[in-house]
Structures are given as structure tokens and as C-alpha cells.
Amino acid sequence: xxELTQPPSVSVSPGQTVSIPCSGDKLxxxxxxxxxxxxxxxxxxxxxxxxxxPTGIPARFSGSNSGNTATLTITGTQAVDEADFFCxxxxxxxxxxxxxxxxLTVL
Amino acid sequence: QVQLVESGGGVVQPGGSLxxxxxxxxxxxxxxxxxWVRQAPGKGLEWLTYIRHDGGRKDYAASxxxxxxxxxxxxxxxxxxxxxxxxxEDTAFYYCAKDYGxxxxxxxxDYWGQGMLVTVSS
Numbered sequence: 001x002x003e004l005t006q007p008p009s010v011s012v013s014p015g016q017t018v019s020i021p022c023s024g025d026k027l028x029x030x031x032x033x034x035x036x037x038x039x040x041x042x043x044x045x046x047x048x049x050x051x052x053x054p055t056g057i058p059a060r061f062s063g064s065n066s067g068n069t070a071t072l073t074i075t076g077t078q079a080v081d082e083a084d085f086f087c088x089x090x091x092x093x094x095x096x097x098x099x100x101x102x103x104l105t106v107l
Numbered sequence: 108q109v110q111l112v113e114s115g116g117g118v119v120q121p122g123g124s125l126x127x128x129x130x131x132x133x134x135x136x137x138x139x140x141x142x143w144v145r146q147a148p149g150k151g152l153e154w155l156t157y158i159r160h161d162g163g164r165k166d167y168a169a170s171x172x173x174x175x176x177x178x179x180x181x182x183x184x185x186x187x188x189x190x191x192x193x194x195x196e197d198t199a200f201y202y203c204a205k206d207y208g209x210x211x212x213x214x215x216x217d218y219w220g221q222g223m224l225v226t227v228s229s
Contacts, residue, residue: 001169033215035152042222043144043152048207048215086152090214094166096142096154 002091004099011105012077020072020102022087032070033088034063036081037101043086047072074104082106109133109218111203116223123193123227129186129203129220137161137181140206142216143188145199145225153199156188160210193227200224 004024012018022032034047045054047063050070060075070089074081087099115127129141143155156177157166165177176189186203201223204216 031214035216042202042219043204043216044219045207045215045217048213048217054217088152088214088216090212094157095168096157096214098144098152098154101151 001093001095002089002097004087004089004097006085006087006099006102008100009103009105011107012074013107014077014079016077017073017075018077018104019074020085020087020104022070022072022099023068024070024089024097025068027068027070027089028065030089030091032063032065034061034070034072035086035088036083037086038083077104077106079106109205111205111218111220113201113203113220113223116201116225118226118228119193120229121193121195121227124189124191125193125225127188127190127201127203127223127225129188131184131186131205134205134218136184138209140208140210140212141177141179141186142204142206143175143177143186144202144204144216144219145197146202146222147196147199150199155201157206157212158186159212190225193225195227198225198227 035043037043050065086101158177174192178187203220205218207213207215207217
């Protein structure tokens with residue numbers, strides 16, 4: 001089955017830029033979505049189809065996908081962005097796959 | 108405004124069964140596919156099952172194939188998950204989630220329910 005790999009944690013200082021990678025075999029051939037989840041809350045879609053932002057998601061969130069790695073980038077990180085982030089894709093075996101998640105700490 | 112409200116969670120003994128419901132509002136329910144996703148406490152997200160807008164296609168993760176059954180009632184805007192032969196490792200928060208795509212499935216879930224805890228324990 002297809003697998004997506006994320007680092008368990010990353011940290012960033014307020015106002016700085018942080019990138020969260022998500023790796024998978026030939027991931028560039030698939031669409032990737034990203035979700036943010038804060039403690040006790042449901043996941044929120046923040047990026048879909050690699051680069052698109054749903055209505056209401058701040059422009060400081062952006063996505064890219066190249067080769068075997070998709071990347072979520074937060075530019076000008078705010079304390080409110082502290083959360084768990086999950087990448088997701090859809091495998092040709094008709095399974096939806098999530099990465100293991102990355103905990104973002106804003107120091 | 109799209110809302111997904113789940114119900115039916117609780118405590119069940121190993122080997123038991125449970126039915127989860129997800130009532131949708133604020134959307135044309137019969138135009139969208141839906142998923143169930145679970146999250147063990149403190150762990151990551153695990154996709155479980157998908158049902159197409161018309162109920163004509165259903166996909167399952169290997170971990171629940173043959174034990175869980177997804178269905179929908181488009182007249183009542185309700186999504187159901189029937190769970191049987193439950194195991195302690197099925198203990199998790201269960202979410203229903205709407206597929207982003209109109210009619211066709213996509214790799215993005217744009218609305219999620221509030222989640223409900225299912226605990227499998229004797």
C-alpha cells in the first residue's frame with residue numbers, strides 16, 4: 001500500500017517561514033491535500049490539489065509538489081498556527097492515504 | 108453552511124457492534140461522496156471508507172474490510188457506518204468527512220464532523 005512520510009515535529013519562531021515536507025513514491029503524479037488540526041478539534045482542509053487554498057484559509061499557507069515530495073509552507077508564521085499538520089493523497093488502489101502528521105511548534 | 112453532525116459513539120465490548128450516524132445539512136447531499144476517518148487518541152488520521160454520491164461505489168481500508176459497512180440515505184441526508192467484530196485497536200475518534208469533489212471522488216475532504224469517541228473495552 002502507498003505510504004506518505006512526514007517528520008514528527010518541526011519548530012519555528014514567530015514571523016519566520018517554515019516548510020513541512022511529505023514524501024511518497026512519485027508523489028508528483030498525485031494530488032496532495034494538507035490539513036491542520038488543533039487539540040480537541042476536527043481537521044481543517046488548508047491546501048488541496050497541491051497548491052489551492054479553500055476560501056477562508058490565509059494566504060500565508062502555500063503548497064507545492066515536485067518529484068517525491070510535497071511541501072506545505074507557512075510564511076510569516078503566527079502563534080495561532082501551532083497545530084498538527086497532515087498530508088493526504090489518493091492511491092490508484094482506491095485508498096485515501098494520510099501522512100503520519102507533523103507537530104508544528106511556534107517558539 | 109455545511110454541517111456534519113455525528114452520533115452513535117460510545118463504549119462497546121470486544122466482538123461487539125456499533126452503528127455511527129452522520130447527519131448532513133447545508134449542502135446538496137446526493138451530489139457528494141463521503142468518507143469515514145478515525146484517529147486513535149494522540150495518533151494520526153486513518154482513512155476507513157468512502158461511499159459515492161449515489162451509494163453505487165464503496166471503498167474500504169484493509170483494516171476494516173469485511174467488518175465495517177458504509178451506507179447512506181439520500182432522502183434523509185444521513186451517512187451510516189455499521190461496525191462489527193470490534194477490537195480494542197478500533198478505539199478512536201471517528202469522523203465523517205465530505206469529499207471535495209462534485210459527484211467524483213477527490214483526494215481532499217473539505218468538511219468534517221465534530222468527531223465521536225468509540226471505545227472498545229471489556
